[in-house]
Amino acid sequence: MSDEVASHLSGIIRSMSGFLAAIMDPEIGRHAADPAASNFIAGNPQELASPEYVRALQRWAEPKDKDWFGYKMPHRPAQITAAEGLSKELGLSFDPDDIVLTRGAHGGLAAALIVVVDPGDEVIFISPPWFFYEALILGAHGKPVKIRVKPSDFDLDVDAIAAAISPRTRAVLINTPHNPTGRIFGENTLGALASVLEDASARNRRTIYLISDEAYSRILFDGNRMITPGAFYARSLLIHTYSKSALAPGQRLGYVALPPGMPGRDHLRRAFMVAGFSTGNMLPDAIMQYALPEIDTMSIDLAHLQRKRDRMVDALNEMGYQVQAPQATFYLLPRAPIEDDVLFARTLAAQKVLVLPGTAVEMPGYFRISLTATDAMIDRALPVFAEVISNLAAGVPR
Ligand SMILES: Cc1ncc(COP(=O)(O)O)c(C=O)c1O
CATH class of the missing domain: 3.90.1150.10 (Aspartate Aminotransferase, domain 1)
Incomplete structure (x- = not known):
């Protein structure tokens, strides 16, 4: 090279x-x-994108004051709407301050890894993976450790994850509902994973975070319901996006949510802000932040x-x-x-x-x-x- x-x-x-x-x-x-x-x-x-979606962007593209397109901090109404929408969706109670707005799930994954991974830390991720997991882990200077889902039914192989945990493990990255198998990991599986991570964090005397890529949480069939690992394991970083529900992934909008009960949340909130400063501004553009309260309820x-x-x-x-x-x-x-x-x-x-x-x-x-x-x-x-x-x-x- x-x-x-x-x-x-x-x-x-x-x-x-x-x-x-x-x-x-x-x-x-x-x-x-x-x-x-x-x-x-x-x-x-x-x-073409839905007229409703296009109208929302057009409405918010019209400046209402001189600061409209000025440098932005996270837009409070966007955080409030996202917290309310996610609380309803997942049946947990999210604080708007625990919603870190990002440029889609891709931005959220990058931010989460940068916030928790030290150079050389191991990050277990599942295979089949989303295309960029390994690159993102390497980009955060972590060491990727790949674990296959079970070949018989594509469920998480919790025993294999447990066996792969070492004193250097810092995070486990899963994706549910899972691209490409279409599987939603169930309560028993996520409960078992949570107890493996609790035990290993205590043994290592260092938190193992669960990064849960929930990009498809609203693309559910047959009346299925989203089950988040955040309900089982408080030290989860939940990655959400509007790329799928609004099917307009070129318009970058998503967030990382810290579940209620996350220890050290003040440190984490600050760390996410600083991660944005050190890696290039990770916030979605102003128009997307303004439009979030409307986009949140839109669905294909x-x-x-x-x-x-x-x-x-x-x-x-x-x-x-x-x-x-x-x-x-x-x-x-x-x-x-x-x-x-x-x-x-x-x-x-x-x-x-x-x-x-x-x-x-x-x-x-x-x-x-x-x-x-x-x-x-x-x-x-x-x-x-x-x-x-x-x-x-x-x-x-x-
Ligand atoms: C599993 C998974 N995670 C993350 C993403 C990235 O989503 P976004 O467009 O919001 O960055 C995708 C997009 O295809 C995906 O399939």
């Missing part, structure tokens, strides 16, 4: 090589901008998302794919009908159906479909999914 880039960053780039190769695959990527493509790759909007049409889920799960299973209905999130995670998931994704891409190879999310042999695709994209894609699996079964070369 050349000396033009900091060696620390070069290490992070190396850690992401598998992901970068899969996500930048030229055979898949060259169709991404084609309007005729059915794009299931990412949790991105495939339609979950009934429609669930109908797309059901339609695709039924159709794919009928064709011979193996796929479970997710409990939550935007994603389906079917098995690829051949071992090489990148080759399979390229075969679909040749017919303008774009999926994420499982390799990009440490799930080789699978592929991921985002349900944010439109109905028209699904109409066009289903015959292609059918043709490709039947050609593979018949041994037709691609």
Whole structure:
């Protein structure tokens, strides 16, 4: 690696090589901008944002005083609304001062890691991970320790997490509801994890924080309810975002919430503020902060998302794919009908159906479909999914 880039960053780039190769695959990527493509790759909007969302931004873009676009501290009405909304959602009582506004979940994850991790501290994270967990841990000068979810049902492997804890463990990073498996971790699992972390923190005489990435907490199917580890373990940092519920992830808005009962909350509040100063301003832009009270109650049409889920799960299973209905999130995670998931994704891409190879999310042999695709994209894609699996079964070369 050349000396033009900091060696620390070069290490992070190396850690992401598998992901970068899969996500930048030229055979898949060259169709991404084609309007005729059915794009299931990412949790991105495939339609215009809702008029309601656009009107909220327009309203708050109009300056009402000279300070409107001045440097900002956290906007109090935004913190109050977020605390009230989250208290209702999770059944816990959050203090507005414990809402740290951030640039989406990505910003919240970075802030949480910077606040608690000392150089060389170990951070256990789950695999399959969200794309950037390892890079974020390395970016905070931590040491990533990867633990797989259980292969049978994708539940958290609490015993494996317990076995991986060392005197240097500083945090455990989980994601529920889980991208890409769609699993919501249950009360028993989270209760067991909480007691493992209580015991280990006492043994180590140093707090092990639980960082809970709850980006999909409002994208729930079948009347499922969000279960937060914050209800079981007070030393949790809960990461929330509006990228999913409003489906406008280019507008950066989210927060870290400290649950009631978090020890040392005054120190933590101050540390989050200072982390913002030392790493570049992490606050969402002024317009997003003003608009938060309106955006908090907005949601994409979950009934429609669930109908797309059901339609695709039924159709794919009928064709011979193996796929479970997710409990939550935007994603389906079917098995690829051949071992090489990148080759399979390229075969679909040749017919303008774009999926994420499982390799990009440490799930080789699978592929991921985002349900944010439109109905028209699904109409066009289903015959292609059918043709490709039947050609593979018949041994037709691609
Ligand atoms: C599990 C998970 N965490 C975090 C994020 C980042 O969300 P945001 O756009 O709010 O930064 C995503 C986005 O895809 C995600 O899937």
